[in-house]
Structures are given as structure tokens and as C-alpha cells.
Amino acid sequence: MSIGYVNGRFVDLNEPVIPIDERGHQFGDGVYEVIRVYNKKPFMLREHLERLQTSAEAIKLKLDQTLEQYEQLIKEAIEKSALTDCDVYLQITRGVAVRNHLFPDVSVSTTMTVRPAKQLPHHLRENGVSAIFHDDERWANCYIKSLNLLPNILAKQTAHEKGSYEAILVRDEYVTEGSSSNVFIVKNGTIYTTPLSKHILSGITRMAVKSIIETEGLTLVEEKFTKEDVLESDEVFITSTTSEILPIVTVDGQKIGTGKPGEIATTLYQKFQEKIANE
Known part of the structure; x- marks a missing residue:
């Protein structure tokens, strides 16, 4: 089944979870990765996460987890979904704060979805x-x-x-x-x-x-x-x-x-x- 993840908890995809002051929503202030999973194994996962880190550093966004922790989180999400072939979307933003162009002093926000893979006809x-x-x-x-x-x-x-x-x-x-x-x-x-x-x-x-x-x-x-x-x-x-x-x-x-x-x-x-x- 398709599942979601928001800042430490797994959620139903229909559950409203994004605050109105989320900087990803208001500014596009964040980075993301899309990872293809074949037979329950994320393909080139380390390379995806290294690119995520490069993107985060480029926008001065400090990740709150190590790449190893992200790996484990993604694998846990795949396991919970019970999907064999799926797409993982991982998004990290600068967090939730009253709208202001300057960086806020808040925790980053991590969201993720796991959905059945889009199969090309x-x-x-x-x-x-x-x-x-x-x-x-x-x-x-x-x-x-x-x-x-x-x-x-x-x-x-x-x-x-x-x-x-x-x-x-x-x-x-x-x-x-x-x-x-x-x-x-x-x-x-x-x-x-x-x-x-x-x-x-x-x-x-x-x-x-x-x-x-x-x-x-x-x-x-x-x-x-x-x-x-x-x-x-x-x-x-x-x-x-x-x-x-x-x-x-x-x-x-x-x-x-x-x-x-x-x-x-x-x-x-x-x-x-x-x-x-x-x-």
C-alpha cells in the first residue's frame, strides 16, 4: 500500500499534515530525491542520498540525519508499505516558521511517500x-x-x-x-x-x-x-x-x-x- 512519512511518524496519504507555514510550501525552500525500488531493493540508494546531501549543502540546508539514518528510514518505509516495486519520494525542507525570507532557527522538515512504481507503457x-x-x-x-x-x-x-x-x-x-x-x-x-x-x-x-x-x-x-x-x-x-x-x-x-x-x-x-x- 502507499504510505507517507512526516517528521518521525508514518501516516496515511490522505491525512492533512503540512502546516501552512511550511517553507517548502511557501518558498520551495528544500531539496528532494526520487528513488526507484526494484524487488524491495532501492536502486543506487547511496548515490541518491549523496546527491541529496550535495543539494542540501548548496542551499545551506543542514540535514538532521546522517546518510545511514536516511538509508534505514527509507528501507523501513519500503518494508511498511509491503510494496515490491515502488517509488520513494524523499523531501527535506528548511522547516516550519512564520513567512520570512531569512533562514529561521527551526528544525528541518522531512517528508516521504512510498507509492507503486510508475510503469511505462x-x-x-x-x-x-x-x-x-x-x-x-x-x-x-x-x-x-x-x-x-x-x-x-x-x-x-x-x-x-x-x-x-x-x-x-x-x-x-x-x-x-x-x-x-x-x-x-x-x-x-x-x-x-x-x-x-x-x-x-x-x-x-x-x-x-x-x-x-x-x-x-x-x-x-x-x-x-x-x-x-x-x-x-x-x-x-x-x-x-x-x-x-x-x-x-x-x-x-x-x-x-x-x-x-x-x-x-x-x-x-x-x-x-x-x-x-x-x-
């Missing part, structure tokens, strides 16, 4: 999905996994309204990432992805895919690329915790490669599933 993975290009209108520090996601939401909604799955964001003529994913392209057997910077999130699935590419002896180049590079590529795919590895077969209505999921994306997805099983 099989036909989307088998046939690939479409995407659009969209101006990257986000702030300068996208490496922080903060609660401030309005530009991402607007880009994703625009893609949806145009019948597409994802919006590929472009800043200063170069692709940064998707609205909720990292972007890879393939040209002549070489895989390219945008290098890490303050303008993109260091995706956990991106990290896993890099490891698989190295293990398989494939070539990965981390360098900037343009919209034209995307359209002229042989394959395009995105990575994220919930989408895993997903081929993009059209962008702005233009066919990518053969217009079908490519060999490299398909192979990487198979190897990703093996990595999940092994871990």
Missing part, C-alpha cells in the same frame, strides 16, 4: 517516443535538485500539449537536458551527452548508463551539442529514474535515424536491466 519503450525542443528558462543552478520546478513543469506540459513525451531544453544554442531527464545522442557509433555543470542535474541513471557504456567497451564523449546535432544523429535517448532508458524517435516532428529505437539504446536498456538484477 510497453509500447512507448518498444516504439520510442517523441520530444520537442524548448528554451531552457530555468535558473543557473540546475545541479541542485531543489523543489523549484515550475520551468520544468511548464516545459513538460508544453511537450504534452504537442503530443510529445519530453521537452529537450536548449540554453545558448546548446542542449542542456530534458525537463525531467538527461539526454544522449548517438552518431556513427559514438555516444554523446552534455557534460556536467551547474546547468544540468547529475542524473543517477545517467551515472549508471556511463558505467554500462564503459563496461561494454562503447565510446562516450561528454561535450556540448546543438539542436542540429540532435536532428542529424542516428539515435537519441533519455535517462531518468522513472523512465530508465527511453528512445526518442522524433523531435519537433522530424524523424531521428530510422525513426525507430536504435541498437545502442536497446542494448543499454537490456544491460541496465541486468545491472538492476545484479544489484
